[in-house]
Amino acid sequence: xxxxxxxxxxxxxxxxxxxxxxxxxxxxxxxxxxxxxxxxxxxxxxxxxxxxxxxxxxxxxxxxxxxxxxxxxxxxxxxxxxxxxxxxxxxxxxxxxxxxxxxxxxxxxxxxxxxxxxxxxxxxxxxxxxxxxxxxxxxxxxxxxxxxxxxxxxxxxxxxxxxxxxxxxxxxxxxxxxxxxxxxxxxxxxxxxxxxxxxxxxxxxxxxxxxxxxxxxxxxxxxxxxxxxxxxxxxxxxxxxxxxxxxxxxxxxxxxxxxxxxxxxxxxxxxxxxxxxxxxxxxxxxxxxxxxxxxxxxxxxxxxxxxxxxxxxxxxxxxxxxxxxxxxxxxxxxxxxxxxxxxxxxxxxxxxxxxxxxxxxxxxxxxxxxxxxxxxxxxxxxxxxxxxxxxxxxxxxxxxxxxxxxxxxxxxxxxxxxxxxxxxxxxxxxxxxxxxxxx
Amino acid sequence: xxxxxxxxxxxxxxxxxxxxxxxxxxxxxxxxxxxxxxxxxxxxxxxxxxxxxxxxxxxxxxxxxxxxxxxxxxxxxxxxxxxxxxxxxxxxxxxxxxxxxxxxxxxxxxxxxxxxxxxxxxxxxxxxxxxxxxxxxxxxxxxxxxxxxxxxxxxxxxxxxxxxxxxxxxxxxxxxxxxxxxxxxxxxxxxxxxxxxxxxxxxxxxxxxxxxxxxxxxxxxxxxxxxxxxxxxxxxxxxxxxxxxxxxxxxxxxxxxxxxxxxxxxxxxxxxxxxxxxxxxxxxx
Numbered sequence: 056x057x058x059x060x061x062x063x064x065x066x067x068x069x070x071x072x073x074x075x076x077x078x079x080x081x082x083x084x085x086x087x088x089x090x091x092x093x094x095x096x097x098x099x100x101x102x103x104x105x106x107x108x109x110x111x112x113x114x115x116x117x118x119x120x121x122x123x124x125x126x127x128x129x130x131x132x133x134x135x136x137x138x139x140x141x142x143x144x145x146x147x148x149x150x151x152x153x154x155x156x157x158x159x160x161x162x163x164x165x166x167x168x169x170x171x172x173x174x175x176x177x178x179x180x181x182x183x184x185x186x187x188x189x190x191x192x193x194x195x196x197x198x199x200x201x202x203x204x205x206x207x208x209x210x211x212x213x214x215x216x217x218x219x220x221x222x223x224x225x226x227x228x229x230x231x232x233x234x235x236x237x238x239x240x241x242x243x244x245x246x247x248x249x250x251x252x253x254x255x256x257x258x259x260x261x262x263x264x265x266x267x268x269x270x271x272x273x274x275x276x277x278x279x280x281x282x283x284x285x286x287x288x289x290x291x292x293x294x295x296x297x298x299x300x301x302x303x304x305x306x307x308x309x310x311x312x313x314x315x316x317x318x319x320x321x322x323x324x325x326x327x328x329x330x331x332x333x334x335x336x337x338x339x340x341x342x343x344x345x346x347x348x349x350x351x352x353x354x355x356x357x358x359x360x361x362x363x364x365x366x367x368x369x370x371x372x373x374x375x376x377x378x379x380x381x382x383x384x385x386x387x388x389x390x391x392x393x394x395x396x397x398x399x400x401x402x403x404x405x406x407x408x409x410x411x412x413x414x415x416x417x418x419x420x421x422x423x424x425x426x427x428x429x430x431x432x433x434x435x436x437x438x439x440x441x442x443x444x445x446x447x448x449x450x451x452x453x454x455x456x457x458x459x460x461x462x463x464x465x466x467x468x469x470x471x472x473x474x475x476x477x478x479x480x481x482x483x484x485x486x487x488x489x490x491x492x493x494x
Numbered sequence: 495x496x497x498x499x500x501x502x503x504x505x506x507x508x509x510x511x512x513x514x515x516x517x518x519x520x521x522x523x524x525x526x527x528x529x530x531x532x533x534x535x536x537x538x539x540x541x542x543x544x545x546x547x548x549x550x551x552x553x554x555x556x557x558x559x560x561x562x563x564x565x566x567x568x569x570x571x572x573x574x575x576x577x578x579x580x581x582x583x584x585x586x587x588x589x590x591x592x593x594x595x596x597x598x599x600x601x602x603x604x605x606x607x608x609x610x611x612x613x614x615x616x617x618x619x620x621x622x623x624x625x626x627x628x629x630x631x632x633x634x635x636x637x638x639x640x641x642x643x644x645x646x647x648x649x650x651x652x653x654x655x656x657x658x659x660x661x662x663x664x665x666x667x668x669x670x671x672x673x674x675x676x677x678x679x680x681x682x683x684x685x686x687x688x689x690x691x692x693x694x695x696x697x698x699x700x701x702x703x704x705x706x707x708x709x710x711x712x713x714x715x716x717x718x719x720x721x722x723x724x725x726x727x728x729x730x731x732x733x734x735x736x737x738x739x740x741x742x743x744x745x746x747x748x749x750x751x752x753x754x755x756x757x758x759x760x761x762x763x764x765x766x767x768x769x770x771x772x773x774x775x776x777x778x779x
Contacts, residue, residue: 138741141746142743145744167746169534169535172535310618310619311617312639313618313640313728314617314638456741456744456745456746460727460730460733461729464727464729465729467639467641469641469730485745486745488543488547491538
């Protein structure tokens with residue numbers, strides 16, 4: 056009997072040890088392999104994780120130059136965009152499996168990543184001084200700077216087909232009512248008045264988020280009140296108005312807007328098959344990459360119109376940023392690359408590959424002469440007049456995470472503006488709880 | 495030596511260790527974290543707030559309703575289709591093996607690939623389904639874009655993909671039925687339909703129960719197909735429990751999403767256990 060007991064315990068031990076050994080030997084092999092490949096490439100190699108929605112021609116040009124000048128070889132790993140992409144980033148950060156460099160949003164979404172834990176603090180580096188202040192505040196969390204801009208700023212507004220405006224004799228609208236009137240003309244003529252690309256649900260938010268200039272113009276204290284838990288989207292008239300505008304668009308979309316993707320949208324705009332598209336100006340670069348000069352210059356841009364014809368302003372998005380992985384053992388190399396990336400030399404290389412979607416976030420670096428017309432004339436006019444405001448996610452960390460679904464639901468006519476605003480308020484409350492705000 | 499046991503209880507130690515470490519421990523931990531606001535590094539205890547938030551969430555109501563519709567419909571349709579397919583595939587046909595393989599094939603494809611393929615097929619203007627319908631002079635639907643049809647389009651795809659496994663289980667059940675029952679029945683002059691109703695159906699009850707339980711639980715926790723085809727949209731029209739939980743996770747609300755998982759676990763347990771008990775009680779020997 057005794058023997059049996061001893062034997063079974065022994066067997067159990069052997070199995071457990073076997074299991075453990077199996078795991079550890081696997082792990083060992085993996086890390087050995089990684090180490091080998093690291094040393095064989097002379098240690099001058101950095102990896103970066105980039106989403107597939109971002110146009111990376113500019114980045115690639117800089118990376119090629121970096122390899123030539125600094126001898127740093129950049130390898131690009133890709134991830135999906137949208138919330139699936141957020142998940143990849145968060146999971147890889149949490150499991151310590153992040154690439155050396157990580158491309159991610161600036162502003163509220165960066166805060167949610169807990170950057171102090173995962174990203175290299177670059178506050179004390181010399182090159183940070185050259186960054187534009189508004190941009191810098193969007194990559195600063197608790198007084199520490201973490202990122203450098205991937206490219207230029209961009210605007211969230213209405214892209215429109217200049218050909219169609221000419222054909223139907225339309226003028227760039229100054230108020231929301233004029234905009235709707237333009238849409239009616241196009242709809243009556245059998246054109247797609249507004250292009251919807253709701254298959255990528257993030258695109259449905261642009262009409263709402265791009266209205267931030269009008270909200271801020273009407274309610275300068277909204278952000279402070281929102282963070283204090285006093286202002287709500289439901290009860291603030293101009294905030295609710297942003298949702299009402301999105302609700303107004305429902306009647307004007309293309310027939311298959313719920314199945315049309317962002318990529319489809321770029322094709323449709325390039326071919327002049329739709330009148331308007333609520334979109335970020337990054338789409339201009341996508342169109343330029345695919346179709347070249349001529350197509351992109353047929354697309355114009357105007358800000359989401361407000362209700363006051365005298366006050367038209369543009370909502371601006373800060374670029375995504377490149378962050379250094381704090382758990383990478385290549386700290387110095389990462390900083391060297393970052394410094395290079397924001398140098399004039401690198402910006403020239405960037406600009407020669409892809410034109411900017413708006414002004415750069417580097418002090419004293421001018422737009423190139425051959426910028427897209429929409430950027431060089433139409434967008435620049437808003438900047439010259441000082442009529443710009445950054446999007447809300449760069450002003451506060453309170454951002455409803457479910458915004459894409461709420462906007463998609465509203466835009467497809469399943470809810471009305473009040474219901475959507477209510478849902479968005481609830482959604483913001485979740486974020487506030489996560490941030491530890493006392494609501 | 496009065497014990498009758500052949501094996502020492504010590505033999506269950508490895509199994510219990512694995513079960514404890516990989517199943518019980520995570521369950522206890524998740525129960526704990528469901529009551530915190532958590533960002534992987536720090537957590538703050540918040541009592542039952544997460545559950546309150548979850549239950550007051552309007553999208554959760556849609557999700558629970560959709561989950562139940564999804565589970566019941568996929569389970570029911572798979573049951574009916576696979577039963578008749580199995581009857582057909584156990585009958586005396588020549589291409590039996592080939593047909594059995596074909597029925598099982600969809601199950602070998604990755605769910606995500608199936609989802610992507612079907613959402614392309616169901617595209618309202620460019621999709622094959624609507625083009626064929628258009629060619630026949632019919633006007634197709636926006637299968638995945640229309641809020642009232644989207645969920646059913648996904649259910650259809652799930653049934654297409656899952657019917658193979660259910661059929662295989664039924665085939666196994668039917669083949670184990672003793673041929674002498676059928677011989678006796680046909681000598682007594684029973685028709686094919688009577689044989690099916692009075693012999694096949696009751697005697698493959700164990701197989702049927704497995705199919706029901708597997709399909710039902712599978713339907714309750716469905717996620718991948720929904721995510722690949724609609725992402726829970728348009729809006730919240732095809733949101734199910736698992737996709738709601740996933741979205742909270744993606745948003746970085748780790749405590750909240752853990753609470754969602756606990757709710758989902760309890761819900762499945764509450765529905766699945768009585769169902770299984772009921773089914774087993776009706777099994778004939």
